[in-house]
Amino acid sequence: MSKAAAKAFITALAEANPDAESELIFRNTFELLVSVVLSAQATDKSVNKATKGLFEHAPDPKSMAELGEAGIAQYIKTIGLWRAKAHNVALLCEQLLERHGGDVPADRKSLEALAGVGRKTANVVMNVAFGADTMAVDTHIFRIGNRTGLAPGKTTRQVEDGLVARIPKDMLRPAHHWLILHGRYVCKARAPECWRCPATQWCLYPDKRLTPPRTKEAA
Template sequence: MAEKNTTSGKKVTAMSLAEVRDFIEILAKENPDAKSELNYTSPYTLLVAVVLSAQATDASVNKATEKLFKIASTPADIVALGEDGVAQYINSIGLWRAKSRNVVALSQQLIEHYNSEVPGERKALEALPGVGRKTANVILNIAFNQNTMAVDTHIFRLGNRTGLAIGKDVLAVEKALVRRIPKELLRDSHHWLILHGRYICKARKPECWRCPATEVCHYPDKNLVV
Protein backbone atom coordinates (compact mmCIF):
# COMPACT_ATOMS: atom_id res chain seq x y z
CA MET A 1 0.00 0.00 0.00
CA ALA A 2 1.32 3.46 -0.93
CA GLU A 3 2.47 5.66 1.93
CA LYS A 4 3.64 9.24 2.36
CA ASN A 5 5.17 10.99 5.35
CA THR A 6 3.42 13.98 6.91
CA THR A 7 5.23 16.92 8.46
CA SER A 8 5.03 15.15 11.82
CA GLY A 9 6.72 12.08 10.36
CA LYS A 10 3.59 9.96 10.52
CA LYS A 11 2.61 7.87 7.52
CA VAL A 12 -0.40 8.51 5.30
CA THR A 13 -1.72 5.29 3.82
CA ALA A 14 -3.74 5.14 0.64
CA MET A 15 -7.53 4.94 0.91
CA SER A 16 -9.23 1.80 -0.26
CA LEU A 17 -11.36 2.13 -3.41
CA ALA A 18 -14.47 1.98 -1.25
CA GLU A 19 -13.14 4.85 0.85
CA VAL A 20 -12.32 6.84 -2.29
CA ARG A 21 -15.92 6.50 -3.42
CA ASP A 22 -17.21 7.49 0.03
CA PHE A 23 -14.91 10.53 0.15
CA ILE A 24 -15.98 11.80 -3.27
CA GLU A 25 -19.67 11.14 -2.65
CA ILE A 26 -19.49 13.09 0.61
CA LEU A 27 -17.97 16.09 -1.16
CA ALA A 28 -20.58 15.79 -3.90
CA LYS A 29 -23.39 15.82 -1.37
CA GLU A 30 -21.97 18.87 0.38
CA ASN A 31 -21.40 20.81 -2.84
CA PRO A 32 -23.60 19.32 -5.61
CA ASP A 33 -23.36 22.34 -7.91
CA ALA A 34 -19.60 22.78 -7.78
CA LYS A 35 -18.11 24.44 -10.86
CA SER A 36 -15.13 26.49 -11.94
CA GLU A 37 -14.78 29.85 -10.23
CA LEU A 38 -13.36 31.39 -13.39
CA ASN A 39 -15.80 33.52 -15.37
CA TYR A 40 -16.20 32.63 -19.05
CA THR A 41 -18.84 32.61 -21.78
CA SER A 42 -17.39 30.19 -24.34
CA PRO A 43 -14.70 27.52 -24.73
CA TYR A 44 -12.40 30.25 -26.03
CA THR A 45 -12.86 32.64 -23.12
CA LEU A 46 -12.48 29.66 -20.77
CA LEU A 47 -9.17 28.82 -22.45
CA VAL A 48 -7.93 32.39 -22.10
CA ALA A 49 -9.02 32.55 -18.46
CA VAL A 50 -7.29 29.27 -17.59
CA VAL A 51 -4.06 30.36 -19.29
CA LEU A 52 -4.19 33.61 -17.33
CA SER A 53 -4.85 31.76 -14.05
CA ALA A 54 -1.38 30.17 -13.88
CA GLN A 55 0.22 31.39 -10.64
CA ALA A 56 -2.71 33.75 -10.08
CA THR A 57 -5.96 33.55 -8.16
CA ASP A 58 -9.26 33.03 -9.94
CA ALA A 59 -10.52 36.25 -8.34
CA SER A 60 -7.67 38.29 -9.82
CA VAL A 61 -8.20 36.72 -13.24
CA ASN A 62 -11.93 37.41 -13.15
CA LYS A 63 -11.26 41.04 -12.28
CA ALA A 64 -8.98 41.37 -15.30
CA THR A 65 -11.13 39.45 -17.78
CA GLU A 66 -14.31 41.28 -16.79
CA LYS A 67 -13.00 44.28 -18.70
CA LEU A 68 -10.97 42.37 -21.29
CA PHE A 69 -13.83 40.17 -22.49
CA LYS A 70 -16.10 43.18 -22.96
CA ILE A 71 -13.61 44.42 -25.55
CA ALA A 72 -12.21 41.16 -26.90
CA SER A 73 -13.92 37.77 -26.57
CA THR A 74 -12.87 36.02 -29.80
CA PRO A 75 -9.50 35.05 -31.26
CA ALA A 76 -9.82 37.78 -33.90
CA ASP A 77 -10.56 40.39 -31.22
CA ILE A 78 -7.50 39.41 -29.19
CA VAL A 79 -5.19 39.37 -32.20
CA ALA A 80 -6.48 42.80 -33.21
CA LEU A 81 -5.87 44.06 -29.69
CA GLY A 82 -2.27 42.80 -29.77
CA GLU A 83 0.14 42.06 -26.94
CA ASP A 84 0.30 45.61 -25.65
CA GLY A 85 -3.47 45.94 -25.78
CA VAL A 86 -4.05 42.71 -23.89
CA ALA A 87 -1.38 43.67 -21.38
CA GLN A 88 -3.29 46.82 -20.44
CA TYR A 89 -6.12 44.64 -19.12
CA ILE A 90 -4.13 41.89 -17.40
CA ASN A 91 -1.13 43.73 -15.92
CA SER A 92 -2.54 43.28 -12.43
CA ILE A 93 -1.91 39.51 -12.49
CA GLY A 94 1.35 37.59 -12.30
CA LEU A 95 3.48 36.94 -15.39
CA TRP A 96 1.31 39.30 -17.40
CA ARG A 97 3.88 40.00 -20.11
CA ALA A 98 4.34 36.33 -20.99
CA LYS A 99 0.62 35.71 -20.68
CA SER A 100 -0.19 38.57 -23.05
CA ARG A 101 2.22 37.10 -25.57
CA ASN A 102 0.79 33.60 -25.20
CA VAL A 103 -2.86 34.67 -25.40
CA VAL A 104 -2.25 36.54 -28.65
CA ALA A 105 -0.14 33.71 -30.11
CA LEU A 106 -2.65 30.98 -29.25
CA SER A 107 -5.45 33.10 -30.69
CA GLN A 108 -3.53 33.45 -33.95
CA GLN A 109 -3.04 29.69 -34.10
CA LEU A 110 -6.72 29.07 -33.49
CA ILE A 111 -7.54 31.37 -36.41
CA GLU A 112 -4.99 29.77 -38.72
CA HIS A 113 -5.50 26.10 -37.88
CA TYR A 114 -8.90 25.62 -36.21
CA ASN A 115 -11.25 28.15 -37.81
CA SER A 116 -11.13 30.15 -34.56
CA GLU A 117 -12.54 27.20 -32.59
CA VAL A 118 -10.95 25.59 -29.54
CA PRO A 119 -9.92 22.01 -30.40
CA GLY A 120 -11.20 19.17 -28.26
CA GLU A 121 -8.09 17.01 -28.43
CA ARG A 122 -5.28 17.01 -25.89
CA LYS A 123 -2.42 17.01 -28.41
CA ALA A 124 -3.84 20.01 -30.25
CA LEU A 125 -4.47 21.93 -27.04
CA GLU A 126 -1.01 21.28 -25.63
CA ALA A 127 0.54 22.56 -28.87
CA LEU A 128 -0.95 26.01 -28.21
CA PRO A 129 1.30 28.63 -26.55
CA GLY A 130 0.86 28.75 -22.79
CA VAL A 131 -1.17 25.53 -22.66
CA GLY A 132 0.22 22.62 -20.65
CA ARG A 133 -1.30 19.38 -19.48
CA LYS A 134 -3.22 20.91 -16.57
CA THR A 135 -4.79 23.61 -18.73
CA ALA A 136 -5.67 21.05 -21.40
CA ASN A 137 -7.33 18.87 -18.78
CA VAL A 138 -9.45 21.78 -17.56
CA ILE A 139 -10.62 22.60 -21.09
CA LEU A 140 -11.35 18.96 -21.96
CA ASN A 141 -13.23 18.52 -18.69
CA ILE A 142 -15.37 21.67 -18.72
CA ALA A 143 -15.80 22.53 -22.39
CA PHE A 144 -15.85 19.01 -23.83
CA ASN A 145 -17.28 16.95 -20.95
CA GLN A 146 -14.35 14.54 -20.84
CA ASN A 147 -13.30 12.53 -17.79
CA THR A 148 -10.04 14.35 -17.18
CA MET A 149 -8.45 15.38 -13.90
CA ALA A 150 -6.54 18.66 -13.79
CA VAL A 151 -4.17 18.48 -10.82
CA ASP A 152 -3.16 21.83 -9.37
CA THR A 153 -1.37 22.50 -6.09
CA HIS A 154 -4.61 22.10 -4.13
CA ILE A 155 -5.49 18.69 -5.58
CA PHE A 156 -1.89 17.49 -5.37
CA ARG A 157 -1.78 18.39 -1.69
CA LEU A 158 -5.21 16.94 -0.96
CA GLY A 159 -4.51 13.67 -2.77
CA ASN A 160 -1.33 13.06 -0.80
CA ARG A 161 -2.58 14.38 2.54
CA THR A 162 -5.83 12.40 2.65
CA GLY A 163 -4.61 9.19 1.04
CA LEU A 164 -7.00 9.69 -1.84
CA ALA A 165 -4.16 9.46 -4.38
CA ILE A 166 -0.53 9.36 -3.28
CA GLY A 167 2.14 10.39 -5.78
CA LYS A 168 5.51 12.12 -5.99
CA ASP A 169 4.46 14.51 -8.75
CA VAL A 170 1.29 15.93 -10.29
CA LEU A 171 1.21 13.39 -13.12
CA ALA A 172 1.39 10.48 -10.68
CA VAL A 173 -1.45 11.96 -8.62
CA GLU A 174 -3.49 12.65 -11.76
CA LYS A 175 -3.14 9.07 -12.98
CA ALA A 176 -3.97 7.69 -9.54
CA LEU A 177 -7.11 9.82 -9.28
CA VAL A 178 -8.29 8.82 -12.75
CA ARG A 179 -7.66 5.17 -11.88
CA ARG A 180 -9.21 5.23 -8.41
CA ILE A 181 -12.23 7.55 -8.66
CA PRO A 182 -15.37 5.82 -10.03
CA LYS A 183 -15.86 6.76 -13.66
CA GLU A 184 -19.33 8.21 -13.12
CA LEU A 185 -17.92 10.63 -10.52
CA LEU A 186 -14.63 11.49 -12.21
CA ARG A 187 -15.55 14.50 -14.35
CA ASP A 188 -17.14 16.52 -11.54
CA SER A 189 -14.52 15.38 -9.02
CA HIS A 190 -12.12 17.99 -10.36
CA HIS A 191 -14.39 20.75 -9.05
CA TRP A 192 -15.21 19.04 -5.74
CA LEU A 193 -11.54 18.42 -4.99
CA ILE A 194 -10.14 21.80 -6.00
CA LEU A 195 -12.75 23.69 -3.99
CA HIS A 196 -12.24 21.39 -0.99
CA GLY A 197 -8.49 21.96 -1.17
CA ARG A 198 -8.90 25.70 -1.66
CA TYR A 199 -11.32 26.37 1.20
CA ILE A 200 -11.10 23.53 3.71
CA CYS A 201 -8.06 21.27 3.23
CA LYS A 202 -5.78 24.31 3.15
CA ALA A 203 -2.02 24.20 2.79
CA ARG A 204 -0.78 25.56 6.10
CA LYS A 205 -3.62 24.61 8.39
CA PRO A 206 -6.33 22.27 7.10
CA GLU A 207 -9.68 22.98 8.72
CA CYS A 208 -10.40 19.35 9.56
CA TRP A 209 -12.95 20.40 12.16
CA ARG A 210 -15.35 21.48 9.41
CA CYS A 211 -14.52 18.81 6.84
CA PRO A 212 -17.53 16.57 6.09
CA ALA A 213 -15.26 13.70 5.04
CA THR A 214 -12.91 13.62 8.01
CA GLU A 215 -13.94 10.10 9.07
CA VAL A 216 -12.86 8.72 5.69
CA CYS A 217 -9.69 10.81 5.44
CA HIS A 218 -6.40 9.07 6.31
CA TYR A 219 -4.54 12.22 7.39
CA PRO A 220 -2.97 11.25 10.74
CA ASP A 221 -2.55 14.82 11.98
CA LYS A 222 -6.22 15.79 11.84
CA ASN A 223 -7.09 18.89 13.82
CA LEU A 224 -10.72 18.54 14.87
CA VAL A 225 -10.68 21.56 17.19
CA VAL A 226 -11.63 25.05 16.02
Protein backbone atom coordinates (compact mmCIF):
# COMPACT_ATOMS: atom_id res chain seq x y z
CA MET A 1 0.00 0.00 0.00
CA SER A 2 1.34 3.44 -0.92
CA LYS A 3 1.74 6.25 1.60
CA ALA A 4 -1.21 8.07 0.05
CA ALA A 5 -3.40 4.98 0.33
CA ALA A 6 -2.18 4.35 3.89
CA LYS A 7 -3.16 7.90 4.87
CA ALA A 8 -6.60 7.47 3.31
CA PHE A 9 -7.01 4.09 5.05
CA ILE A 10 -6.12 5.48 8.47
CA THR A 11 -8.22 8.62 7.92
CA ALA A 12 -11.24 6.45 7.19
CA LEU A 13 -10.74 4.53 10.44
CA ALA A 14 -10.33 7.81 12.33
CA GLU A 15 -13.55 9.24 10.94
CA ALA A 16 -15.44 6.07 11.81
CA ASN A 17 -14.11 5.96 15.40
CA PRO A 18 -12.73 9.40 16.32
CA ASP A 19 -12.72 8.82 20.07
CA ALA A 20 -10.92 5.48 20.06
CA GLU A 21 -8.93 4.74 23.20
CA SER A 22 -7.63 1.82 25.21
CA GLU A 23 -10.31 -0.50 26.58
CA LEU A 24 -8.17 -1.33 29.60
CA ILE A 25 -9.42 0.29 32.81
CA PHE A 26 -6.73 2.13 34.76
CA ARG A 27 -6.40 5.26 36.90
CA ASN A 28 -2.70 6.03 36.52
CA THR A 29 0.44 5.04 34.66
CA PHE A 30 1.33 2.28 37.10
CA GLU A 31 -2.05 0.61 36.69
CA LEU A 32 -1.73 0.96 32.92
CA LEU A 33 1.67 -0.75 32.96
CA VAL A 34 0.43 -3.65 35.08
CA SER A 35 -2.70 -4.03 32.94
CA VAL A 36 -0.71 -4.19 29.72
CA VAL A 37 1.67 -6.77 31.19
CA LEU A 38 -1.33 -8.86 32.20
CA SER A 39 -3.02 -8.47 28.81
CA ALA A 40 -0.58 -10.72 26.94
CA GLN A 41 -2.65 -13.60 25.50
CA ALA A 42 -5.69 -12.34 27.38
CA THR A 43 -8.62 -10.10 26.52
CA ASP A 44 -8.91 -6.58 27.89
CA LYS A 45 -12.26 -7.58 29.38
CA SER A 46 -10.71 -10.44 31.37
CA VAL A 47 -7.86 -8.19 32.54
CA ASN A 48 -10.25 -5.49 33.70
CA LYS A 49 -12.21 -8.05 35.68
CA ALA A 50 -9.06 -9.30 37.39
CA THR A 51 -7.49 -5.91 38.09
CA LYS A 52 -10.58 -4.41 39.69
CA GLY A 53 -9.92 -6.19 42.96
CA LEU A 54 -6.14 -6.19 42.53
CA PHE A 55 -5.91 -2.41 42.18
CA GLU A 56 -8.34 -1.81 45.04
CA HIS A 57 -6.02 -3.77 47.32
CA ALA A 58 -2.71 -2.66 45.79
CA PRO A 59 -2.93 0.66 43.87
CA ASP A 60 0.81 1.41 43.76
CA PRO A 61 4.16 -0.39 43.43
CA LYS A 62 4.81 -0.46 47.18
CA SER A 63 1.52 -2.08 48.15
CA MET A 64 1.71 -4.43 45.15
CA ALA A 65 5.23 -5.52 46.11
CA GLU A 66 4.04 -6.11 49.67
CA LEU A 67 1.19 -8.22 48.33
CA GLY A 68 3.83 -10.43 46.72
CA GLU A 69 3.70 -13.01 43.98
CA ALA A 70 1.31 -15.35 45.81
CA GLY A 71 -1.01 -12.51 46.74
CA ILE A 72 -1.10 -11.12 43.21
CA ALA A 73 -1.79 -14.60 41.85
CA GLN A 74 -5.01 -14.85 43.87
CA TYR A 75 -6.48 -11.94 41.90
CA ILE A 76 -5.41 -12.94 38.39
CA LYS A 77 -6.06 -16.70 38.22
CA THR A 78 -8.84 -16.10 35.71
CA ILE A 79 -6.44 -14.88 32.99
CA GLY A 80 -3.96 -16.84 30.90
CA LEU A 81 -0.39 -17.43 32.07
CA TRP A 82 -1.31 -16.12 35.50
CA ARG A 83 1.58 -17.80 37.34
CA ALA A 84 4.26 -16.22 35.17
CA LYS A 85 2.42 -12.90 35.17
CA ALA A 86 2.15 -12.85 38.97
CA HIS A 87 5.89 -13.44 39.19
CA ASN A 88 6.66 -10.69 36.69
CA VAL A 89 4.34 -8.12 38.26
CA ALA A 90 5.78 -8.73 41.74
CA LEU A 91 9.34 -8.37 40.41
CA LEU A 92 8.39 -5.38 38.26
CA CYS A 93 7.10 -3.55 41.34
CA GLU A 94 10.31 -4.22 43.23
CA GLN A 95 12.30 -2.91 40.26
CA LEU A 96 10.19 0.25 40.06
CA LEU A 97 10.86 0.94 43.73
CA GLU A 98 14.58 0.15 43.57
CA ARG A 99 15.41 1.84 40.25
CA HIS A 100 12.84 4.58 39.79
CA GLY A 101 11.54 5.56 43.21
CA GLY A 102 8.20 3.91 42.48
CA ASP A 103 7.58 5.90 39.29
CA VAL A 104 7.05 4.38 35.85
CA PRO A 105 9.88 5.47 33.54
CA ALA A 106 9.00 7.15 30.25
CA ASP A 107 11.89 5.87 28.11
CA ARG A 108 11.97 2.61 26.18
CA LYS A 109 15.27 1.30 27.55
CA SER A 110 14.14 1.60 31.16
CA LEU A 111 10.70 0.17 30.46
CA GLU A 112 12.04 -2.85 28.58
CA ALA A 113 14.43 -3.56 31.46
CA LEU A 114 11.43 -4.25 33.72
CA ALA A 115 10.17 -7.79 34.30
CA GLY A 116 7.48 -8.84 31.83
CA VAL A 117 7.88 -5.73 29.66
CA GLY A 118 8.73 -6.22 26.00
CA ARG A 119 8.68 -3.83 23.08
CA LYS A 120 4.92 -3.99 22.60
CA THR A 121 4.18 -3.22 26.25
CA ALA A 122 6.72 -0.40 26.28
CA ASN A 123 5.17 1.07 23.13
CA VAL A 124 1.69 1.01 24.68
CA VAL A 125 2.83 2.75 27.87
CA MET A 126 4.87 5.33 25.98
CA ASN A 127 1.94 6.00 23.65
CA VAL A 128 -0.94 6.11 26.12
CA ALA A 129 0.75 7.50 29.21
CA PHE A 130 3.47 9.72 27.78
CA GLY A 131 2.11 10.76 24.39
CA ALA A 132 4.90 9.22 22.33
CA ASP A 133 4.41 8.51 18.63
CA THR A 134 4.79 4.75 19.00
CA MET A 135 3.03 1.84 17.34
CA ALA A 136 2.45 -1.21 19.50
CA VAL A 137 1.86 -4.21 17.27
CA ASP A 138 -0.41 -6.80 18.85
CA THR A 139 -2.06 -9.73 17.06
CA HIS A 140 -4.80 -7.48 15.65
CA ILE A 141 -2.44 -4.91 14.17
CA PHE A 142 -0.09 -7.60 12.89
CA ARG A 143 -3.04 -9.20 11.08
CA ILE A 144 -4.28 -5.90 9.62
CA GLY A 145 -0.80 -4.89 8.48
CA ASN A 146 -0.45 -8.09 6.49
CA ARG A 147 -4.04 -8.71 5.38
CA THR A 148 -4.72 -5.22 4.02
CA GLY A 149 -1.26 -4.51 2.60
CA LEU A 150 -0.93 -1.55 4.94
CA ALA A 151 2.40 -2.80 6.31
CA PRO A 152 3.26 -6.40 5.44
CA GLY A 153 5.91 -8.14 7.50
CA LYS A 154 6.93 -11.54 8.81
CA THR A 155 7.63 -10.18 12.30
CA THR A 156 5.91 -7.67 14.56
CA ARG A 157 8.93 -5.39 14.26
CA GLN A 158 8.70 -5.40 10.47
CA VAL A 159 5.01 -4.49 10.65
CA GLU A 160 5.75 -1.80 13.23
CA ASP A 161 8.47 -0.25 11.08
CA GLY A 162 6.21 -0.37 8.04
CA LEU A 163 3.38 1.38 9.86
CA VAL A 164 5.69 4.06 11.23
CA ALA A 165 7.02 4.67 7.72
CA ARG A 166 3.60 4.85 6.04
CA ILE A 167 1.31 6.53 8.55
CA PRO A 168 1.64 10.34 8.74
CA LYS A 169 3.49 11.33 11.91
CA ASP A 170 0.61 13.46 13.21
CA MET A 171 -1.69 10.41 13.01
CA LEU A 172 0.68 7.79 14.35
CA ARG A 173 -0.15 8.00 18.04
CA PRO A 174 -3.96 7.65 17.75
CA ALA A 175 -3.60 5.18 14.86
CA HIS A 176 -2.51 2.63 17.45
CA HIS A 177 -6.06 2.65 18.89
CA TRP A 178 -7.87 2.94 15.56
CA LEU A 179 -6.11 -0.16 14.26
CA ILE A 180 -6.49 -2.28 17.39
CA LEU A 181 -10.22 -1.64 17.69
CA HIS A 182 -10.72 -2.13 13.96
CA GLY A 183 -9.01 -5.52 14.20
CA ARG A 184 -10.94 -6.45 17.32
CA TYR A 185 -14.42 -5.63 16.04
CA VAL A 186 -14.36 -5.43 12.22
CA CYS A 187 -11.27 -6.93 10.56
CA LYS A 188 -11.55 -10.08 12.66
CA ALA A 189 -9.19 -13.02 12.43
CA ARG A 190 -11.45 -15.76 11.09
CA ALA A 191 -14.22 -13.79 9.45
CA PRO A 192 -13.41 -10.18 8.57
CA GLU A 193 -16.59 -8.12 8.29
CA CYS A 194 -15.51 -6.18 5.21
CA TRP A 195 -19.03 -4.93 4.58
CA ARG A 196 -18.68 -2.86 7.77
CA CYS A 197 -15.19 -1.55 6.98
CA PRO A 198 -14.95 2.17 6.19
CA ALA A 199 -11.57 1.67 4.50
CA THR A 200 -12.33 -1.26 2.22
CA GLN A 201 -11.63 0.67 -1.00
CA TRP A 202 -7.95 1.01 -0.07
CA CYS A 203 -7.59 -2.51 1.36
CA LEU A 204 -5.64 -4.96 -0.81
CA TYR A 205 -7.12 -8.11 0.75
CA PRO A 206 -8.15 -10.27 -2.25
CA ASP A 207 -10.99 -12.14 -0.53
CA LYS A 208 -13.11 -9.26 0.77
CA ARG A 209 -16.53 -10.18 2.14
CA LEU A 210 -18.56 -7.23 0.93
CA THR A 211 -21.97 -8.61 1.91
CA PRO A 212 -22.91 -10.02 5.31
CA PRO A 213 -23.60 -13.75 5.52
CA ARG A 214 -27.21 -14.76 5.08
CA THR A 215 -29.00 -15.61 8.28
CA LYS A 216 -31.04 -18.80 8.63
CA GLU A 217 -34.20 -16.69 8.68
CA ALA A 218 -33.24 -15.01 5.38
CA ALA A 219 -32.40 -18.35 3.81
